[in-house]
Amino acid sequence: MQLNLSRRGAVRLLTLSAVLSSALLQGCDSVPSVIKIGVAQPLTGNLSALGQDLLNGVNLAVEELNKEGFKVKGKAVTFEVVAVDDRASADTGKEVAQQLVDAGVVAVIGHLNSGVSIAAAPIYAAKGIPQLAISTNPKFTELGLDTTFRLVANDNLQAKAIGSYSASQFSGTKFALLDDGTPYGKDLAAGAGAQLKAAKKEVVLQQSFDDKTTKFDELAAKIKETGVEVVVSTLNDFQIVALLDALKAISYTNIKVLGGDTIKTTLMLKGAGVANGLFATSPILEAREFTAGSAFLDKYRAKYKIDPAYAGHYTYDAMYVISAAIRRAESAKPQDITTTLKKIDGYAPVTGSMKWDAQGEQRYGVIGVYSANGGLWESQMRSDNW
Incomplete structure (x- = not known):
């Protein structure tokens, strides 16, 4: 059987072949060059000092990870923080949660307020995005969602x-x-x-x-x-x-x-x-209570010219644990990160380690x-x- 192609047909076939080859290559290289991490905290209003501190911790960790040349499957990647202001409001929290989803974040460190974390959680869960919260209300991890992770002991x-x-x-x-x-x-x-x-x-x-x-x-x-x-x-x-x-x-x-x-x-x-x-x-121990706390405080003060106001060392650690999960999963897909966080006993530079039970409760929490x-x-x- 002989296949006769016109010049136009041959061009179309070559074009299709190129498109398919490109798609296959993209499929093999599933790790993006830029990995977006969402941070949702109250950045204005009465709790802004606390929210800014939590954001500062993430930014400090991201700066260090990018400087060291973070790689996934041998590919150099850059972390990018996408920060939003939830205004300590459940309604605003839901709005900014959707904004983070639309922005393509693969994990979220948020929120401070329990009511906001609880309201936003289903929005992240719908896309399999892990949510690491400093919130302490037990209901946060009782929602029946796979994506809720608490950074500290609960109430x-x-x-x-x-x-x-x-x-x-x-x-x-x-x-x-x-x-x-x-x-x-x-x-x-x-x-x-x-x-x-x-x-x-x-x-x-x-x-x-x-x-x-x-x-x-x-x-x-x-x-x-x-x-x-x-x-x-x-x-x-x-x-x-x-x-x-x-x-x-x-x-x-x-x-x-x-x-x-x-x-x-x-x-x-x-x-x-x-x-x-x-x-x-x-449930938030002072950074200076940990052996590695002094080094963190020196770096934090050098960068921000102030002392931490609340729990920046916990969000700093959370970012490092997320990066460890990405590296272990060899993937930046939200669901893969979530699955790996369920298994990991992650190295946390300041507090030592973070580990979660099946519900997402912190195993190493104290008051x-x-x-x-x-x-x-x-x-x-x-x-x-x-």
């Missing part, structure tokens, strides 16, 4: 720490229990309240606010009127600063305040001298208790079993 353990420490270490008998109305705040306060009740401590004042309230004159008056000796709170740092100002204005500061991790910040240290004692629990003293948060104790 079940933190609630036990708050209730246990305040009940056993403070001599006061009259407690106030305050929350910020968010999933994080309400659930954490409820867990702490259960611990106080079990310890037979009297909660004489319990109140919920929204997470942006800063007018606390009425609350301060109630605290004084009911003779509160210990304030247990899940309000944000700027809110506790405002509350302490209101208490100072009515000369009622002989109290102890114990809050969750959102008050263990540099901003909160400004209120350290107002109350009789200011304490915070946190520390800190007191504000001399412009620093000083460690009092820490445990993974409160």
Whole structure:
């Protein structure tokens, strides 16, 4: 059988052959030259210092990885950070999550707020994109999604720490229990309240606010009127600063305040001298508590000219663990990264290691208790079993 082709037909055949060859080559070379990593945090508003710190950690890690010449399957690749501002809002969080998906990110380090992480999680999961969050509400990893990964211990353990420490270490008998109305705040306060009740401590004042309230004159008056000796709170740092100002204005500061991790910040240290004692629990240990923390702090300060405000060392480590997963999977496809993160005991330069259970809970999580003293948060104790 003889195949006769016209000149036009031969050209078409050669063109088709070239297209198919190119497609096959692209299929073999599935690793892109630029790998995009999404960072979704509150970059404006009252929590912007915390969100910027989390972004700073990722940027520092990416700068180092790119400088060393990161390779996947022998191919040099460049990491690119795509940062978005979730404004600490669940609705905005969903919007920016979709923006990151549309931008082609292969992993997301976000979000700070539990309510935002929970709202955005299904959007990432629909595309198999792993979401590594500093958020602590247990519901985040109870969504039934394969793509949720928590960087620290959750609030079940933190609630036990708050209730246990305040009940056993403070001599006061009259407690106030305050929350910020968010999933994080309400659930954490409820867990702490259960611990106080079990310890037979009297909660004489319990109140919920929204997470942006800063007018606390009425609350301060109630605290004084009911003779509160210990304030247990899940309000944000700027809110506790405002509350302490209101208490100072009515000369009622002989109290102890114990809050969750959102008050263990540099901003909160400004209120350290107002109350009789200011304490915070946190699943986020200070960088200086780790052997490798000093080197990280030197690099962070050299680049940003400030100290970390919150948990930049955890997002720094998260970026390194993501890079390890990409290298091990020999792929930058989101689903391959997710699958590998489920198996990895990833090297984290500052904190040592990160590993997750089947739900995405951090296996190496602990809760520390800190007191504000001399412009620093000083460690009092820490445990993974409160």
